[in-house]
Amino acid sequence: MCTGIVEKAEVKGSGKGPNGWFKLEEVNVSYDHPTDAPLEHALNIDFVNGKMAPGARVAVELSPESARKLVDAILAALIRGEDL
Amino acid sequence: MHRYTTDMYEGMLAETTTVQGFNGDIINAYFARPLGPGPFPGVVVIHHMPGWDELYREMTRKFAHHGYLAFSPNIYYRFGHGSPDDVAAKVRASGGVADDSVLGDTEGSLRFLKSLPQSNKKFGVFGTCSSGRQAFLAACRLKAFDAAVDCWGGGVVMSKEELTPKRPVAPIDYTKDLSCPLLGLFGEEDQNPTPQHVHLLEEELKKYGKTYEFHMYPKAGHGFFYYDRPSYRQEPAVDGWKKLFGFFEKYLRIYS
Numbered sequence: 001m002c003t004g005i006v007e008k009a010e011v012k013g014s015g016k017g018p019n020g021w022f023k024l025e026e027v028n029v030s031y032d033h034p035t036d037a038p039l040e041h042a043l044n045i046d047f048v049n050g051k052m053a054p055g056a057r058v059a060v061e062l063s064p065e066s067a068r069k070l071v072d073a074i075l076a077a078l079i080r081g082e083d084l
Numbered sequence: 085m086h087r088y089t090t091d092m093y094e095g096m097l098a099e100t101t102t103v104q105g106f107n108g109d110i111i112n113a114y115f116a117r118p119l120g121p122g123p124f125p126g127v128v129v130i131h132h133m134p135g136w137d138e139l140y141r142e143m144t145r146k147f148a149h150h151g152y153l154a155f156s157p158n159i160y161y162r163f164g165h166g167s168p169d170d171v172a173a174k175v176r177a178s179g180g181v182a183d184d185s186v187l188g189d190t191e192g193s194l195r196f197l198k199s200l201p202q203s204n205k206k207f208g209v210f211g212t213c214s215s216g217r218q219a220f221l222a223a224c225r226l227k228a229f230d231a232a233v234d235c236w237g238g239g240v241v242m243s244k245e246e247l248t249p250k251r252p253v254a255p256i257d258y259t260k261d262l263s264c265p266l267l268g269l270f271g272e273e274d275q276n277p278t279p280q281h282v283h284l285l286e287e288e289l290k291k292y293g294k295t296y297e298f299h300m301y302p303k304a305g306h307g308f309f310y311y312d313r314p315s316y317r318q319e320p321a322v323d324g325w326k327k328l329f330g331f332f333e334k335y336l337r338i339y340s
């Protein structure tokens with residue numbers, strides 16, 4: 001099914017797409033059909049810059065379990081780094 | 085269905101083109117047609133949420149192969165250009181494409197098909213997933229089709245909380261306006277539409293005395309035609325295509 005579940009956040013940073021690095025403005029996180037991952041639904045993360053063409057996108061499609069591991073890893077790294 | 089004999093001539097022309105769609109915008113489209121004078125029925129092939137992609141190019145050619153003038157408008161045209169999945173990701177992030185926009189593009193596509201000298205003046209509309217919903221919506225609101233096929237269209241039944249400015253009315257609320265026979269193909273394991281959603285739509289169709297044909301396949305979920313996804317189910321897919329072409333032959337083909 002198409003869930004239409006999308007969460008968005010403004011982000012600052014850079015992403016590397018097919019044409020090299022570009023400035024990121026937004027991350028779109030959806031739980032919906034993936035394009036490539038062999039899953040019925042995936043946790044899809046798109047780092048984009050809305051001022052650029054649709055190809056300015058860094059995309060990942062993760063299983064829900066993988067997405068939770070990613071969340072844990074991000075939080076762990078942040079905690080260690082911000083404690084320095 | 086296409087009845088092959090080994091001595092028959094067959095030819096097809098398939099190419100991208102442009103058409104005037106919603107709001108008078110010139111959008112691009114994919115047009116596949118059998119060669120020969122016809123007359124041929126026409127089908128507007130509305131692409132699904134994952135985009136105006138290779139699968140929909142193949143489906144458009146499949147209709148042409150079976151003797152239909154098949155026209156697939158790029159309903160994501162206004163979101164820019166890039167690979168189909170990049171454009172689809174942009175559309176997904178912006179909450180999808182507006183119903184009125186899709187209807188305008190569908191109407192423009194129909195107008196184009198009507199203008200063709202090889203048309204038999206019978207027209208169908210087809211869609212899967214989000215575009216199954218849009219095919220149903222077009223059959224209700226445009227009142228210009230002779231047959232419609234909704235394959236597992238989710239969001240035909242919508243709660244008030246699910247309505248948005250882009251999708252302001254649940255399509256089921258337009259059922260009384262359905263102006264042509266409807267074929268629905270669904271999977272029992274689908275979560276949207278669930279069998280309960282399909283049942284609600286069926287009740288509405290009965291209530292208004294509409295002509296419809298629904299098939300609910302066991303051991304199938306959403307998107308069982310998509311051979312490139314885990315949702316593919318061979319038996320329902322093969323049977324579904326047979327049912328689909330049987331339906332279009334019945335309502336769109338004119339035999340002299």
